[in-house]
Amino acid sequence: xxxxxxxxxxxxxxxxxxxxxxxxxxxxxxxxGELAAPHAMSFAGASKHVGVLVRAGxxxxxxxxxQQVCTLEATPLRDAEQWLRRWEGFWTDRLxxxxxxxxxxxx
Amino acid sequence: xxxxxxxxxxxxxxxxxxxxxxxxxxxxxxxxGELAAPHAMSFAGASKHVGVLVRAGxxxxxxxxxQQVCTLEATPLRDAEQWLRRWEGFWTDRLxxxxxxxxxxxx
Numbered sequence: 235x236x237x238x239x240x241x242x243x244x245x246x247x248x249x250x251x252x253x254x255x256x257x258x259x260x261x262x263x264x265x266x267g268e269l270a271a272p273h274a275m276s277f278a279g280a281s282k283h284v285g286v287l288v289r290a291g292x293x294x295x296x297x298x299x300x301q302q303v304c305t306l307e308a309t310p311l312r313d314a315e316q317w318l319r320r321w322e323g324f325w326t327d328r329l330x331x332x333x334x335x336x337x338x339x340x341x
Numbered sequence: 342x343x344x345x346x347x348x349x350x351x352x353x354x355x356x357x358x359x360x361x362x363x364x365x366x367x368x369x370x371x372x373x374g375e376l377a378a379p380h381a382m383s384f385a386g387a388s389k390h391v392g393v394l395v396r397a398g399x400x401x402x403x404x405x406x407x408q409q410v411c412t413l414e415a416t417p418l419r420d421a422e423q424w425l426r427r428w429e430g431f432w433t434d435r436l437x438x439x440x441x442x443x444x445x446x447x448x
Binding site: 240241244248257314320321324 | 348349355356367413415418419422426427428
């Protein structure tokens with residue numbers, strides 16, 4: 235199930251507007267209008283992006299009066315980060331190998 | 342430029358076969374046939390996935406005789422991991438807040 239969620243999480247993250255929306259939500263909940271504002275985007279355009287984030291489980295959307303208010307749901311981001319963290323050792327190993335190779339080089 | 346690369350990196354990662362191919366390449370270079378084998382996939386199907394990874398800068402592909410050999414290029418994965426790492430503080434803050442709330446609760 236996590237594997238399937240990774241598909242939708244990474245797909246949702248593959249767009250700069252959606253990534254910016256998540257960053258905006260990290261400081262607190264926002265209306266769709268507030269999320270649209272920095273992108274000179276229509277309400278409908280912003281709402282479509284929010285829909286992708288909602289379906290990926292990254293955002294919760296609820297109605298307060300006439301407004302739709304969005305809240306960040308960070309758990310899928312943590313799963314994605316954990317998947318990517320496995321490569322950390324890979325970079326470190328490569329750097330260690332490079333360092334070792336440089337040390338072996340005659341001065 | 343990194344922002345644009347994040348689009349293609351996250352898009353490339355939004356597929357379980359491509360993620361599995363990257364994991365397979367983390368232990369060393371592989372031919373397209375070797376990458377296809379665990380997925381009961383045609384050479385053409387595997388080659389298409391490898392193409393997406395190559396265009397995203399995650400894999401380098403070169404010909405050795407009649408074989409195409411693939412190597413992992415991990416740098417874009419590091420950029421993606423760094424983008425996701427910003428949320429680490431967010432989870433910690435939420436856990437701290439939860440812990441504080443639990444402590445305040447009368448025993």
